[in-house]
Amino acid sequence: MLTEPEDILPYSFDGTAALKVKPGAVLFPLTGEEVAACVKLARAAKVPVVTRGSGTGLSGGSVPLEGCLVLCLAQMDKILEVDEKNLTLRAQSGVITKDIDDAAGKVGLFYPPDPGSMKISTIGGNVAENSGGLRGLKYGVTRDYIMGLQVVLADGTLTTLGNKCVKDVAGYSMKDIFIGSEGTLGIITEVMLKLVPKPKARKTMLALYDSMEAAAETISAIIAAKIIPCTLEFLDRMTVGCVEDFAKIGLPTEVEAVVLMETDGHPVVVEEEAAQMMALARQHGAREVRAAADDAEATRLATARRSAFSALARKRPTTILEDVTVPRTELAHMVKFIREVADRHKLMVGTFGHLGDGNLHPTFLTNERDHEEMHRVEEALEEIVTETIRLGGTVTGEHGVGLAKKAFVKRQLGEASYELMRSIKRALDPECLLNPGKIFDL
Amino acid sequence: MLTEPEDILPYSFDGTAALKVKPGAVLFPLTGEEVAACVKLARAAKVPVVTRGSGTGLSGGSVPLEGCLVLCLAQMDKILEVDEKNLTLRAQSGVITKDIDDAAGKVGLFYPPDPGSMKISTIGGNVAENSGGLRGLKYGVTRDYIMGLQVVLADGTLTTLGNKCVKDVAGYSMKDIFIGSEGTLGIITEVMLKLVPKPKARKTMLALYDSMEAAAETISAIIAAKIIPCTLEFLDRMTVGCVEDFAKIGLPTEVEAVVLMETDGHPVVVEEEAAQMMALARQHGAREVRAAADDAEATRLATARRSAFSALARKRPTTILEDVTVPRTELAHMVKFIREVADRHKLMVGTFGHLGDGNLHPTFLTNERDHEEMHRVEEALEEIVTETIRLGGTVTGEHGVGLAKKAFVKRQLGEASYELMRSIKRALDPECLLNPGKIFDL
Numbered sequence A, B: 001m002l003t004e005p006e007d008i009l010p011y012s013f014d015g016t017a018a019l020k021v022k023p024g025a026v027l028f029p030l031t032g033e034e035v036a037a038c039v040k041l042a043r044a045a046k047v048p049v050v051t052r053g054s055g056t057g058l059s060g061g062s063v064p065l066e067g068c069l070v071l072c073l074a075q076m077d078k079i080l081e082v083d084e085k086n087l088t089l090r091a092q093s094g095v096i097t098k099d100i101d102d103a104a105g106k107v108g109l110f111y112p113p114d115p116g117s118m119k120i121s122t123i124g125g126n127v128a129e130n131s132g133g134l135r136g137l138k139y140g141v142t143r144d145y146i147m148g149l150q151v152v153l154a155d156g157t158l159t160t161l162g163n164k165c166v167k168d169v170a171g172y173s174m175k176d177i178f179i180g181s182e183g184t185l186g187i188i189t190e191v192m193l194k195l196v197p198k199p200k201a202r203k204t205m206l207a208l209y210d211s212m213e214a215a216a217e218t219i220s221a222i223i224a225a226k227i228i229p230c231t232l233e234f235l236d237r238m239t240v241g242c243v244e245d246f247a248k249i250g251l252p253t254e255v256e257a258v259v260l261m262e263t264d265g266h267p268v269v270v271e272e273e274a275a276q277m278m279a280l281a282r283q284h285g286a287r288e289v290r291a292a293a294d295d296a297e298a299t300r301l302a303t304a305r306r307s308a309f310s311a312l313a314r315k316r317p318t319t320i321l322e323d324v325t326v327p328r329t330e331l332a333h334m335v336k337f338i339r340e341v342a343d344r345h346k347l348m349v350g351t352f353g354h355l356g357d358g359n360l361h362p363t364f365l366t367n368e369r370d371h372e373e374m375h376r377v378e379e380a381l382e383e384i385v386t387e388t389i390r391l392g393g394t395v396t397g398e399h400g401v402g403l404a405k406k407a408f409v410k411r412q413l414g415e416a417s418y419e420l421m422r423s424i425k426r427a428l429d430p431e432c433l434l435n436p437g438k439i440f441d442l
Helices: A005-011 A033-047 A095-103 A123-129 A174-178 A212-224 A237-247 A265-285 A297-306 A310-311 A328-344 A371-390 A406-413 A415-428 B007-009 B032-044 B099-104 B123-129 B174-178 B212-224 B236-245 B266-283 B295-306 B308-313 B328-344 B371-390 B404-412 B415-428
Strands: A025-029 A048-053 A069-072 A080-081 A088-092 A146-154 A158-162 A188-195 A203-209 A231-236 A257-265 A287-289 A318-321 A348-354 A359-366 B025-026 B049-052 B069-072 B079-083 B088-092 B147-151 B158-161 B185-195 B200-207 B229-234 B257-265 B286-290 B318-321 B349-356 B359-366
Touching: A005 A088, A025 A158, A033 A069, A033 A146, A033 A158, A033 A188, A048 A123, A069 A174, A080 B007, A088 A095, A095 A123, A123 A188, A123 A371, A123 B174, A146 A174, A146 B007, A146 B415, A158 A174, A158 A188, A158 A406, A158 B099, A158 B415, A174 A231, A174 A265, A174 B174, A203 A212, A203 A265, A203 A297, A212 A231, A212 A265, A212 A287, A212 A328, A231 A237, A231 B185, A237 A297, A237 A310, A237 B371, A257 A265, A257 A297, A265 A287, A265 B266, A297 A310, A297 A328, A310 A318, A310 A348, A310 A359, A310 B088, A310 B286, A310 B308, A318 B404, A318 B415, A328 A348, A328 A359, A359 A371, A406 A415, A415 B158, A415 B174, A415 B415, B007 B025, B032 B049, B032 B158, B032 B185, B049 B123, B079 B099, B079 B404, B088 B099, B123 B185, B158 B174, B158 B185, B185 B229, B200 B295, B212 B257, B212 B286, B212 B328, B229 B236, B229 B295, B236 B295, B236 B308, B236 B349, B257 B266, B257 B295, B266 B286, B295 B308, B308 B359, B328 B349, B328 B359, B359 B371
Parallel strands: A025 A069, A048 A069, B025 B069, B049 B069
Antiparallel strands: A080 A088, A088 A188, A146 A158, A146 A188, A203 A257, A203 A287, A231 A257, A231 A348, A318 A359, A348 A359, B079 B088, B088 B185, B147 B158, B147 B185, B200 B257, B200 B286, B229 B257, B229 B349, B318 B359, B349 B359
16 A cells, blocks of 8 residues: 555546646555455545556546545456457456457457557556547447456445346346446456457558548548448648657658558458558548558558657647547538637647547647636637537547546536436445546536 | 227237236327327326337337336337438337338448347337347347437436447446336437448358257357358257248258358458358268358248247247357357256257357247146246356346346346346336336336
8 A cells, every 4th residue: 555645646647637636545456356345445434436547547537536545456467368269358457458459369369449548558447438549430449348347336345247148138238337437436347358350451551631621521432432441540730740750750741631541351351442442532632642561661650640649748838638529520620620729719739530430639739837828728628619519529539528528528418418427326326435526526 | 099908908918928918008109209298297197107119029028017108109110310421320219120221221331230020120129128139249239339319217308318429438328228228217219320331242051960069069160260250040950840831941850950151241251251151060060051042042041040939939829938148158058958958847949049149049839828837837947047147148138138037137147236227227217117117126
């Protein structure tokens, strides 16, 4: 147990800007039973519990409350079983996401969800946040790969939900209520994941555009051609500039949009789809389209995309990463709207994200000490959120609500649906012991 | 509104054997608003509400309570929107499942969940039961295609959950709690479905076996070869006999197992996978393996499989259709176990189901008026359920709990998980107005 101020410091924040609160103590349980014991003790002492993995969250979901107990599950890092025949993998919740996919890969299988932070994020954190990733369009998100969970409830009960069966309708799907609940309903201690066969081939392509509209039109044309690529990512001009500054991989910096496209599957299908996608990109105004020469180049391009956030974050003292998501058809409009808002408020905003999913990450490069500028950031965010909701979108596509999106969630969901959510919290955690104040206030 | 005894009669039962209770009245609302108004009236009058679509359910989920109000949503049958660009379809909940897929097909898209009853079942019923189908192995179940729902809550509030966004983590996934809740938490009045591109090719094959074990080994070999076919169905000897009697399509009746295999997707992949699957079937002891000559034959074979339940049901006065599901690796053992139990209790049992999903439908052909035989049926069911739970399976893979599986569900879930489910019911329907007594008693 850590209680000394200097030891506790690293557990007082996560990946979200400008949020830092010191907990009372940090514990490192090793099993579900130990987590259950911790919760019982905390409950008896009426001390709130905030759970965390690696702390890569981007909505403040694992930022502590003053004096609370932090349970850090990072040492619960055992892969318990890879069941090749039933296509499942069972692991403790502190296992690093990439280690899950690596373990699956050893037997020719694949765990598709790939959040940007997959090299350091934990699988338990992914489940708590229902993390997305770069392959969402074709492969879905974390929820789509959860067959079962071991969960510690607010009263300290340890229970298992779900099983290895491909179909199961025995009662309500309770595991689904914990997936994406951000640590407010229970603590995920073990996961049973679904795996799929590893695609035999993959092809990565790059398309460069002089206008964002042309890039968005390409995406629509690809979907209209009944192709569902595994990845359709984009970086805008400012993001490309920062990435190139940071990683120096030879990306052209004078274009309006760089689109990274990837298709995977059977080699014949991959070749055919890749050719079609490149032709469609050209037809819709791409200035240049090319395929990665080899795996090394494909990895370099994907790494460039993954480094977008870090690259942008180097520019100014404070980085505010947004996560608005709109129906795919509203994408071009939304990107344009964000740029106009940024210009009008004289703000530095780089946008990147998942084009195929309509999931945008406008990233505000600012300085939290400059109150006047921060005020403009808030006004800009307000406008972006209002437009997102008007378009039938969501204020968070993959980062979660946590503390960062609390102010917006009721507006998106509406009164009835918001109250429904709160009634679930009251039913499962009546004393508000688990991660209080996240998502909503009771 | 229907209130006359002879008018009400057709609404006093569903597809489940031996369950019949007359409601007080039957109403046919046309919109979500009308459903909400009905619920408010029923609540004021303290009259329970049981919702139904076509009444094809196989667990008694829509069997009324004495004197209750039945809301039949079959006339809410409008497809409201097919959004080709966002790959979504919005429909009222009384639309027939097959009509959904047909509407998708017109724009080159596909709605994969295909419960056996898809020609007459309603989409709302499918969502309430989280229906499976023949394509579960590759394409998943109804839950996997629900992006949003319009729901009437127990207090008569009409609310919308979810949206057209591919990713959305703004709060708990409330739609997931209504999917599979069997009408006990809210009434589904509208659905927003995810569609996928229609596979370009499909190939149907038939393999005949002298032993069930050999059939199960083939399935394991196909999965080990990293092939995920869309369909892997089987019929045992008794089922094949009944189907052939009924449909006369030329199936051989002297084999132990008929396996229907289907792969779909890109034509090249389909040819390659079909060849591999046929080779694996031969290597694992299939007596005969052949591909359907054309679409007409493929449809005939699929129809034969879909008619299994009706064909068996003709044999004896009462048909009790089970729905146990086990992890795929336990399948051969479970089929053998069921046969031994049937023999020991001298019962007529035909088994068919979804081999790839581990989802078995042992079907008891019996007579509810013969109390001695019914007693033996109950003993046999008890043994099958006990073994299913021991193997880490579920008492219902796709039919739901309803009234039929109520006695077993607590044993499967365990105390903590069962109580968790009840706490959700208490939170969302504290007066127990909606479909009381289904899944569990409060």
